[in-house]
Amino acid sequence: MSQQFTVQDVAEHNTVEKGLYIIIDNSVFKMDSFIDEHPGGAKILKRVGGKDASKQFWKYHNEHVLKKYTPKLKIGDVKDEAKL
Numbered sequence: 223m224s225q226q227f228t229v230q231d232v233a234e235h236n237t238v239e240k241g242l243y244i245i246i247d248n249s250v251f252k253m254d255s256f257i258d259e260h261p262g263g264a265k266i267l268k269r270v271g272g273k274d275a276s277k278q279f280w281k282y283h284n285e286h287v288l289k290k291y292t293p294k295l296k297i298g299d300v301k302d303e304a305k306l
């Protein structure tokens with residue numbers, strides 16, 4: 223089972239120093255090692271640190287991008303709090 227994060231855990235990782243986490247759909251991505259390589263720039267990723275960026279992600283990318291980078295950047299899933 224992958225590591226489970228609450229929305230609160232993700233929200234606390236909202237800077238490069240703390241580890242820049244973002245949520246896309248139900249997955250948690252750790253972006254701090256990638257921001258300098260991001261073709262869309264570092265700034266835009268810093269702005270969504272700690273947040274659900276699904277809407278912004280799907281606006282600029284397709285599923286091939288997600289598939290390619292998932293092994294490198296995904297660290298877990300958002301916990302289904304309804305099941306707690």
Ligand code: HEM
Nearest residue numbers: 251260261262266267270275278279282283284287291295
């Ligand atoms: C796992 C997270 C992300 C990965 C792996 C990723 C990766 C990439 C890649 C590979 C590109 C190059 C374009 C392409 O090949 O289609 C790109 C472009 C871009 N990304 Fe991301 N990105 C991520 C998240 C985000 C988020 C959250 C935003 C917005 C808040 C964003 C905004 C953009 C923008 C604006 C571009 C430029 C689009 C263009 O020039 O047409 N990205 N990203």
